[in-house]
Amino acid sequence: MMNVATLTPNPSPNRERGTSSGNGLATIAGKFEVERIRAEFPILGIQVSGKPLVYLDNAASSQMPQPVIDRLVRYQKEQHANIHRGVHYLSETATAEFEAARGTLARFVNAREEREVIFTSGTTEAINLVMHGYGRKFIGAGDEIILTTLEHHSNIVPWQMLAEEKGAKIRVVPINDAGELLVDDYEKLFTERTKFVGLSHVSNALGTVNPVKAMIAFAHARGVPVLLDGAQAAPHLAVDVQDLDCDFYAFSGHKLCGPTGIGMLYGKAAQLERMQPFKGGGDMILSVTFEKTTYNTIPHKFEAGTPPIAAAIGLGAAIDYLSNIGMDAIAAHELELLNYATAQVNTLPGVRILGTSKHKAAVLSFIVAGVHPHDVGTLLNQDGIAVRTGHHCAQPVMQRFKVPATSRASFAFYNTLAEVDALVAGIRNVQKVFA
Amino acid sequence: MADPKALYQEVILDHNRKPRNYGTLADASHHADGHNPLCGDHITMALRLDDDRVGAIAFEGESCAICKASASMLTTNVKGKTRDEAELLIREFRDMATGKLDVATQPHHLGRLTVFGGVRDLPTRVKCAILPWHTLHAALNSAGSASTESAQDPMQAPIGDA
Numbered sequence: 001m002m003n004v005a006t007l008t009p010n011p012s013p014n015r016e017r018g019t020s021s022g023n024g025l026a027t028i029a030g031k032f033e034v035e036r037i038r039a040e041f042p043i044l045g046i047q048v049s050g051k052p053l054v055y056l057d058n059a060a061s062s063q064m065p066q067p068v069i070d071r072l073v074r075y076q077k078e079q080h081a082n083i084h085r086g087v088h089y090l091s092e093t094a095t096a097e098f099e100a101a102r103g104t105l106a107r108f109v110n111a112r113e114e115r116e117v118i119f120t121s122g123t124t125e126a127i128n129l130v131m132h133g134y135g136r137k138f139i140g141a142g143d144e145i146i147l148t149t150l151e152h153h154s155n156i157v158p159w160q161m162l163a164e165e166k167g168a169k170i171r172v173v174p175i176n177d178a179g180e181l182l183v184d185d186y187e188k189l190f191t192e193r194t195k196f197v198g199l200s201h202v203s204n205a206l207g208t209v210n211p212v213k214a215m216i217a218f219a220h221a222r223g224v225p226v227l228l229d230g231a232q233a234a235p236h237l238a239v240d241v242q243d244l245d246c247d248f249y250a251f252s253g254h255k256l257c258g259p260t261g262i263g264m265l266y267g268k269a270a271q272l273e274r275m276q277p278f279k280g281g282g283d284m285i286l287s288v289t290f291e292k293t294t295y296n297t298i299p300h301k302f303e304a305g306t307p308p309i310a311a312a313i314g315l316g317a318a319i320d321y322l323s324n325i326g327m328d329a330i331a332a333h334e335l336e337l338l339n340y341a342t343a344q345v346n347t348l349p350g351v352r353i354l355g356t357s358k359h360k361a362a363v364l365s366f367i368v369a370g371v372h373p374h375d376v377g378t379l380l381n382q383d384g385i386a387v388r389t390g391h392h393c394a395q396p397v398m399q400r401f402k403v404p405a406t407s408r409a410s411f412a413f414y415n416t417l418a419e420v421d422a423l424v425a426g427i428r429n430v431q432k433v434f435a
Numbered sequence: 436m437a438d439p440k441a442l443y444q445e446v447i448l449d450h451n452r453k454p455r456n457y458g459t460l461a462d463a464s465h466h467a468d469g470h471n472p473l474c475g476d477h478i479t480m481a482l483r484l485d486d487d488r489v490g491a492i493a494f495e496g497e498s499c500a501i502c503k504a505s506a507s508m509l510t511t512n513v514k515g516k517t518r519d520e521a522e523l524l525i526r527e528f529r530d531m532a533t534g535k536l537d538v539a540t541q542p543h544h545l546g547r548l549t550v551f552g553g554v555r556d557l558p559t560r561v562k563c564a565i566l567p568w569h570t571l572h573a574a575l576n577s578a579g580s581a582s583t584e585s586a587q588d589p590m591q592a593p594i595g596d597a
Contacts, residue, residue: 371500372498372499372500373499374474374499374501374559374560374563375443375499378442378443378557390473390474391474391475404474404475404476404497405475433443434448434451434500
């Protein structure tokens, strides 16, 4: 079997490996080598509106480094066939590479077993899988599901659909003015009818890192399983599902420098075993007659049809890439960016940051007084700066702060302090235009 | 490609700062609400038809600068026009914003409204500029409301997702 990890030689002629062990390719003598990392992302070299691209929309989707692009190309050129099917060389190879990627994901989140990792199209499908597989089987009329104000629509709407179908109720954990969950209120929401908790690990709109470990322990003490939406956490901090003790953990590959159309659901084996299948079809069965179909074992029970094989292998390569840099090094660099950006933006009169928790990851949501976020976004784009504007698929958060929308800068490990300076200059320009 | 900077010309910024005909109209004969659920823009448009002419018109609401300036300039351009003349402006404005009308080479009646021509290169902003015109169309046709996302909306333009 070929090695999934494919860190290609850097095209830059002056590339040198630094310290030989531990710190990985990102660091030389403990310094985060952001310029060397940037050189591996072709798209970061383009110009927008005649200016160098300043890409600060990483919470929506991150960019892909050359080693991951190369891995996708190599798979299509040398290894592609359908998996779990043929006895021929290519099918065996593709199957081995696909399953190796599953192993990479399992190690990335510290799952006990590889069969606890299910490939999905992304976070949204992972949550829908749990709603159909767990919710429709175990949640009934009068039961209660606890969600939070911070949830992305993808961790609200599936549960509303279930509640409507079953006659269940949604209870919502409120937040304070800093954008932090009110944990006392969370604990008071539990009743004998509480059957499930859906909780974001990190808020996509505000960047708040939620105290999920304690919240999970509280739910478990009452026998209630917890799903963590990790879409905004997995790219920014080391995730350990055994330490968190969550029942389910979901994230999307394209926010981790991988391709779109692939993501994963981690589920405790015991939970996955007792759930019903989500989609029916090939690969998720052991045997089929018109009288009776026997479902396959996990994880295959939840992977009907031909999956996006190349994307899964690409995601494995992306995680190898991130792991080589080191999630702790990534988190430290991004925290430096966030702290610097927060301090700089706070010096601008008339600019208000939404989400001021002490525990945040990589997201800076802000309002420029008197200027609609869409105008902010269009003007920043004229300076080559990409930010997200709108409600960020988190309308309950917008309603809580009584704003229709915000502008959101979100950082990745390949962003620089100079790019933060460009953002601040861009906001100053917006204020000048609208003065 | 038009220079997108042209979108934030002084005339647009001025109408955003000091919107004309902003407020309500006590003796309105026609009115409609316009809503873009994707970005939260919301405006109301009220007008009084004297015989077949727009005798008075006013708008108010919460929106981005492009939408507000478009609404403000709409009111100054439509006042005194007949219903048919207003509908012609609505069609021409929509066609300009969606790239179907090239104001540089084709005849039109848009005058200074051509400052909004730059939105055609910014698909997510087209709806901002068009919303007031959708809403005027709904008011003139007593539809009561307009939405950039309604399949029933006769002004629905095939434009990008915001």
